[in-house]
Amino acid sequence: MEDIVYVYVNEKEKRHYKKGTTLLEISKDFKDDYKTLIVLAKIDNELFELNVKVDVDCNITFYDLTSADGRRVYIRSMTFVLNMAILELHKECKLMVYHSIDEGLYCEIKDEYGNFLSEGELNKIEERMGEIVARNFIFEKITLTKKQAIAKFAENKTLKKIKLFKYRNASEVNLYKLDWLYDYYYGYMVPSTGYLQQFKLTNKIPGFILNDPSNCNEECKVKINNSEKMFNVFMESAKWAEILGVNTVADLNDTISSGQIGELILISEAIQEKKIGIIADMIQKRESKVGVVLIAGPSSSGKTTFSKRLSIQLKADGYSPHAICLDDYFIDREHTPIDEDGKPDFEALEALDTELFNQNVNDLLAGKEVDMPSFNFKKGQREYKGNIMKMKSNDILVIEGIHGLNPKLTQNIANDKKFKIYVSALTQINLDEHNRIPTTDNRLLRRIVRDNNFRGYSAVRTIDMWTQVRKGEEKNIFPYQEEADVMFNSAMVYEIAVLKQYAAPLLYNIDETMPQYAEAKRLLKFLDYILGIDNDRIPSNSLVREFIGGSCFE
Structure with missing residues (x-):
């Protein structure tokens, strides 16, 4: 029986197959167990394309389009098809893939004259x-x-890829060939173009959206969310990246290797500080006097440092800001709502005493004295320690938390008293023309570094928690982002080169026996393209310091 291999599929069903059977052939036996098309597999703890042959006994997990890895494979493959179609119809045109927006990727196509x-x-x-x-x-x-790979890029005139591979240490590289076209893509592909039945290009001036298949129905009628504020922030960030001459990793590597990174750091920090100052001025110039500034954003977006830097700018405008921590309004732990898995849901809005919060804020705005609560996390109970607060004429409340933009949090507070800010780390740079760095990956790297520096967590633990964190964001944060009066991008164009120095050693500690290995390998693969920089040039008030340490706000 040497030509037989035994596999456990999804850690429960044991099957045997002839040695050399592909994952694609095995997946056909399990397609009815999945809601959508199977596009990827994991053998033990490592991801593989479906055309890979199984030669040894192993555990196999399949991924369809309901999974993050499956969607990445599908949209990446679709991007290759998009580029091929463009070159076949418009040989001199260039595709640039920018960022995720609505239900897909925002892209632009320009001809040789920039039109x-x-x-x-x-x-x-x-x-x-x-x-x-x-x-x-x-x-x-x-x-x-x-x-040879660089020669192929020269044929296709993908200059960013040529620059990117200039800094790669590997002597050999993997490209993909689709009929006549060779190209490089960071990650895996579906077996063939026949898998890509669901797609749609939707006009989004000046470019368009390549829609995510999970958001197309059977007729591929596309639903577009109203995310104009987020889109405008992305476009503003892309404009600044263009002005700085750093919109890809290749550009960043050139800046580092030429010794100009110090100037790039200073300019990036100055742009961000100017934006924070503008937001403070917007608050001051509001026709109705603002009494409450609400700050929300996803995990590792830099909300804490932003709120402190905004408070400094508010002081420069004559305000006296006071911070209120939403955590102090947790209900007693024994009353915490339970999620669908039977676990306490501390991120649910119902975990907060919103009635007390609204009462306290309105009393403060009315000039009354308020005995402010404090939550004892060891006891799981709210306490009062004589922290009396009373607002003066130039005082303003600054409140930071994941529910800050949810209208239900402040439903009894007058709208004209509130100013709402959404903070997120919207990555400005890509690997090259066709390979983007997801905003989610940037935040995950921030969190891995921060959790290790300040909480003693391993990268394994952070990666293990990340799916649940993302689930909470989808439920509690992203639906309300367009409620913001203004959005702030906390990402720095240079920061990925700093985070690499901290994150890579932590990720290397995750070996192939661990379930988190596939994610660690994916992150390390794109970090390998980036030259690292030391932290000695990072200002002490930088948002990046919230994650790497050394912040003046600690």
Whole structure:
């Protein structure tokens, strides 16, 4: 029986197959167990494409489009098809993939003169994509020397990729070949273009959205959320990256290797400080006097440092800011609501005593004295320690927390008294023209570094918690982001090179026997493209210091 392998699928069902059977063939036996198309697999703790052969006994987990890894594979493969369609119709045009917005990726196509393509041309590209999908071309992985790969990039005039590979230490690289086109993509592909039945290009001036398949129905009618504020912040960040000449990792590496990183850090910090000052001025100039500043944002967005820097700018405008911590309004732990898994849901709005919070804030705004609560996390109970607060004419409350933009939190506080700010780390740079660095990855790296520095957590623990953290964000934060009066991008164009120095050693400690290995390997792969920089040039008030340490606000 040497030609037989035994596999456990999804850690429960044991099957045997002939040695050399592909993951694709095995997946067909389990397709009815999944809601959508299976596009990727994990053997033990490492991700593999479906065309990989199984030669040894192992555990297999399959991923469909309901998983983050599955969606990444699908949209990456779709990006390759998009680029192929563009080059077949407009040889001199260039595709630039920017960021995630609404239900897909925001992209732009420019001709050799820098002009954007019309909506009519976009429709033709979508039609050509459909033809490529119908022809069911194989995504073929090709191993080339770095010199050969750079030659292929030169043929396609993808100059950012040439610059990117200049800094790679590896002598060989994996490219993908789709019919006649060779290209590099950071991550895995579906087996063939026939898998990509759901897609849509939606006009979004000046570019368009390549829609995520999970947001297309059977007729591929696309739902577009109203995320104009977020889109405008992304576009502003992209504009500054262009002005700084650093919109890809290759550009950042050039800046580091040429010794100009110090100036880039200073300019980036100055831009951010100016933006915080503008927000403080907006608060001061509001027609109705603002009494409460509400700050919200996802995990590791830098809310804490932002709120402290904003308070300094408010002081410069004549205010006396006072911080209120929403954690002090937790209900007693024994009354905490339970989530669908039967665990205490401390991130639910119902875990807060919103009635008391509204009463306290309104009393403060009315000039009354308030005995402010304090939550004892050891006892799981609210306490009062004689912390009496009373607001004067120039006082203003600064409140930071995940529910800050949820209207239910402040439903009894007059709208004209509130100023709402959404903070997130919206990554400005990509690896190259077609490979983006997700904002989520930037925040995960921040959290890995911060958790290790300040909480003593390993990268294993942070990665293990991340799915639940993201689930809470989808429920409690993202639905309310457009409620903000203003949005603030806390990401720094240089920060990924600083975070690498801290995160990479922690990720290397995760070995292939651990369930978190696949995620660690994915993060390390893109960090490998980035030159690291030391932290000695980072100002003490920088948002980056909230994660790496050495902040003047600690």
